[in-house]
Every structure is written in structure tokens, then in C-alpha cells.
Amino acid sequence: MRFFMKALHFGSGNIGRGLVVPILQKSDYEVYLADVDTNLIQLINKFNKYRINIIGNKNRYFQDIFNVKCIDVNSHYFSDYLFCVDLVTISVGVNNLYTVAIKIVNNIIIRFKKNHKKVLNIIVCENIVLGGTKFKKIVLKMLPLHIHQYCHNYIGFIDSCVDRIIPLTNHNNDYNHPSCLDVSVEPFYEWVIDQKQYKGCYKHIVGIVKTKNLSFFLDRKFFILNTGHAILAYFGLLHGYETTYQAINDMNVKNIVQQSMKESMNVLNSKYNQIIDKNDIYISSVFDRFNNKNITDYLLRIGRNPINKLKKQDRLIKPIIQAIQFNLSYKYLLYGVASALMYKNIHDNEAIKLQNLIKEYGISLVLYKVSEIDVHHYLNNEIVYLYNKIKKNI
Structure with missing residues (x-):
């Protein structure tokens, strides 16, 4: 019988x-999915399989996934599954990490009471910087103090950098066919973990890169891909486009996005004191991904949660602040902030809240409240000026 490590x-x-x-299964992990969506849980357990459609600009192929199980996290037997696994991975959305932390804390308490010495590593795969470190802080706040040392000895909280564009899939709505679970993805992917945070003996996972310098990978993705993606969405929407492919083929939009990404890369060059992207190879590769005509990725989706994206440490403001620190140009990065302030989406609570805040307080005060940019700071004035300038030309 083939031996499987277990992951949840x-x-x-x-x-x-x-x-x-697919990555964990390739390395002989038996993978359990865990969710709260009853319909999705039932469908996964009904079919135990789905197909990943891998769609490139010039070709497409597929990968069939089998032996998939899904567990209801609110079921009475969930903790038994969690107790037995060797690895936990998480991608539930930043706002749901607290709920997951409750489950993890309860399980750590059970492990402590049973004097369970088996190591558990937890990789946080959210689109935030240092997700594992932040998740650990949430867990430790809930965990009784006398169990902290046990947690430190046997539970690894691992920061990671996950990169793959996975747009919303137009599913087959025939819930009697496994294709209703299919996912469409781009060919490119990158999953990098901080090896310094891993507890115990590391079992090699095909497709995961381990590094002692995760900050470089995080910054490169954050400052280039995430920043460029957001600016493409917000500025593209202002031009009336719906998808990334439409927007990136408008020369005006393309130029703003391209120049803003170069400004971000200049920040990274200064931060790491080296030329990171010789001949703009990395930026060009990101553009090729945005320009995939066979993947329909909607700008409204990419632009969701604008308040979060406008925070001081997030993808739109942070590159500008660091550009100022290094005395570098940020002229084109400003377009991302100004455009984000105009984002409207009746299906997004943050978008609705943002526009209500602007109506009540005005742009300058919203920048102070959301982005922590003082109303008297010249950066605040520059954004307000560009916002008004763009708005006049819409």
C-alpha cells in the first residue's frame, strides 16, 4: 500500500x-479540503474529482484531479481529521482567518492535553505579506499562555508567496456532472515558502520553492504583479473596459501600467541595492500574463476591496511611500491611487463604503482616514490634484 502524508x-x-x-497530490499527499459551504462540500464528495483547465495564450491542456474529499469544518468529526494531518494550508480570504484560527487553537489545545509530539506545519497562502506571521499572532492571542511554549516547539507558522492568476470560472451549472467543479488557470505558477519557519524534517514538495529570503519574492510579487494588476483594473475601468485583455491593449492604459511597474521596480532596485530586472524581463513576463486572450479576468473582480488596497502598507500606497524615501519618481503610481478612489461596484461592500466616505468627507480626509496620509502632506495634495484632473476628463 502506498504511503501518503496527510494535508488539510x-x-x-x-x-x-x-x-x-494538484501540487500536494504530486508529492504523495492525501489532501482533504475543508469548507463551510454545504453545497460545495456535497458536490466535491459526490464526484471526488474535477478538472483544471490550464489556458495559455497559444495552447491549452488539462489536468484531472482525483480522490478529492471535503470536510465540513463545523462537523463534530472535523477535529479528528485536523489532529491526524502533517500539513495545513490556508486560502480562505484575509477576512476569514480569524475563524480558521479558532479551529487551529482548539486543535492545539487538544494536542497539548494529549502530549502529542507530532509536528504540524501551517502554510498561509493568502494574498497578504507575511500571512503566516500574522496568522500566528492571531492564534497566540487566543491560545492560553501556558500552551505557548508547546505551540512554539511543535507548530510551524509559515509565510509564503503564492502566485497564479485564477479568474472566476464560468462553471457548467449541471450539478449532476463533475465539470461544475472545474477550474481555469494560467500556466504560470509560483509557490515559495520561508524555510526558516518550517518545523521538523522538511518533506520535499514538488512545485514549492523554499528560500531563506522570502522577502525578495514577496516584494517582487507585491510591488510588480499586485500593484500592476490593481492599476490595470482601476485605470482600465475608467476607460470603460471589462477585462484585463481589453484594458492592456489600450495603449494609454498599457503605458500607465507599464511605467508604474517600472517605478515600483526602481524602488526594489534601491531597496536590494541591485538591478533586479535586467532588460525588464520580469515586467514583460507579467504583461504576457495580463495579455492572455484566452483567460477572461474581469477588472471588477480584481478591483474588489479597494479600502484594503488603499491602506498604507498595501500595493498602491506602499510603493509610493518607499519611492519618496529613496527620492525616486512615482508619477505613474499616483494614477493607481487616484483611479482606485473612483472604483464603483454595487456588489462590493468596501467599494460602497469608500464612495460613501468620499461623499461625506472628501478625498483629502479619506486619504488620511484610509491611507494614513496627512492632509497637509504634499503627497495628499498630489493625489487630490490628479483625482480631480482625471475626473474632469471622464
């Missing part, structure tokens, strides 16, 4: 099904 992944969405499950 919180979240049965696109990242879970489109990236985590």
Missing part, C-alpha cells in the same frame, strides 16, 4: 482547487 487545506475555492491540491 482550508478553503475549497480557486486557489485550493487550482493550485494547492
Whole structure:
């Protein structure tokens, strides 16, 4: 009988099904998905399989995934599964990490009471910087103090950098056919973990890169891909486009996005004191991904949660602040902030809240409240000026 390591992944969405499950299965992990969506749980357990459609600009192929199980995290037997696994991975959305932390804390307490010495590593795969470190802080706040040392000895909280564009899939709505679970992805993917945080003996996982310098990978993705993606979405929407492919083929939009990404790369060059992207190879590769005509990725989706994206430490403001620190140009990065302030989406609570805040307080005060940019700071004035200038030309 073939030996399987066991892994449990919180979240049965696109990242879970489109990236985590296929990578872990390739390295002989038996993977359990965990979710709260009753319909999705029933469908996964009904078919135990789905297909990943890997769609490039010039070709497409597929990968069939078998032996998939999904567990209801609110079931009475969930803790038994969690107790037995060797690895936990998480992609549930940043706002749901607290709920997952409750489950993890309860399980750590059980492990402590049973004097369980088996190491458990937890890889956080959210689209945030240092997700594992932040998740650990949430867990430790809930965990009784006398169990902290046990947690430190046997539970690893691992920061990671996950990169794969997985747009919303137009599913087959025939719930009697496994294709209703299919996922469409781009060919490119990258999953990098901080090896310094791993507890115990590391079992090699095909498709995961381990590094002692995760900050470089995080910064490169954050400052270039995430920043460029957001600016493409917000500025593209202002030009009336719906998808990334439409927007990136508008020369005006393309130029703003390209120049803003170069400004971000200049920040990274200064931060790491080296030329990171010789001949703009990395930026060009990101553009090729945005320009995939066979993947329909909607700008409204990419632009979701604008308040979070406008925070001081997030993808739109942070590159500008660091550009100022290094005395570098940020002229084009400003377009991302100004455009984000105009983002409207009746299906996004943050978008609605943002526009209500702007109506009540005005742009300058919203920048102070959301982005922590003082109303008297010249950066605040520059953004307000560009916002008004763009708005006049819409």
C-alpha cells in the first residue's frame, strides 16, 4: 500500500482547487479540503474529482484531479481529521482567518492535553505579506499562555508567496456532472515558502520553492504583479473596459501600467541595492500574463476591496511611500491611487463604503482616514490634484 502524508487545506475555492491540491497530490499527499459551504462540500464528495483547465495564450491542456474529499469544518468529526494531518494550508480570504484560527487553537489545545509530539506545519497562502506571521499572532492571542511554549516547539507558522492568476470560472451549472467543479488557470505558477519557519524534517514538495529570503519574492510579487494588476483594473475601468485583455491593449492604459511597474521596480532596485530586472524581463513576463486572450479576468473582480488596497502598507500606497524615501519618481503610481478612489461596484461592500466616505468627507480626509496620509502632506495634495484632473476628463 502506498504511503501518503496527510494535508488539510482550508478553503475549497480557486486557489485550493487550482493550485494547492494538484501540487500536494504530486508529492504523495492525501489532501482533504475543508469548507463551510454545504453545497460545495456535497458536490466535491459526490464526484471526488474535477478538472483544471490550464489556458495559455497559444495552447491549452488539462489536468484531472482525483480522490478529492471535503470536510465540513463545523462537523463534530472535523477535529479528528485536523489532529491526524502533517500539513495545513490556508486560502480562505484575509477576512476569514480569524475563524480558521479558532479551529487551529482548539486543535492545539487538544494536542497539548494529549502530549502529542507530532509536528504540524501551517502554510498561509493568502494574498497578504507575511500571512503566516500574522496568522500566528492571531492564534497566540487566543491560545492560553501556558500552551505557548508547546505551540512554539511543535507548530510551524509559515509565510509564503503564492502566485497564479485564477479568474472566476464560468462553471457548467449541471450539478449532476463533475465539470461544475472545474477550474481555469494560467500556466504560470509560483509557490515559495520561508524555510526558516518550517518545523521538523522538511518533506520535499514538488512545485514549492523554499528560500531563506522570502522577502525578495514577496516584494517582487507585491510591488510588480499586485500593484500592476490593481492599476490595470482601476485605470482600465475608467476607460470603460471589462477585462484585463481589453484594458492592456489600450495603449494609454498599457503605458500607465507599464511605467508604474517600472517605478515600483526602481524602488526594489534601491531597496536590494541591485538591478533586479535586467532588460525588464520580469515586467514583460507579467504583461504576457495580463495579455492572455484566452483567460477572461474581469477588472471588477480584481478591483474588489479597494479600502484594503488603499491602506498604507498595501500595493498602491506602499510603493509610493518607499519611492519618496529613496527620492525616486512615482508619477505613474499616483494614477493607481487616484483611479482606485473612483472604483464603483454595487456588489462590493468596501467599494460602497469608500464612495460613501468620499461623499461625506472628501478625498483629502479619506486619504488620511484610509491611507494614513496627512492632509497637509504634499503627497495628499498630489493625489487630490490628479483625482480631480482625471475626473474632469471622464
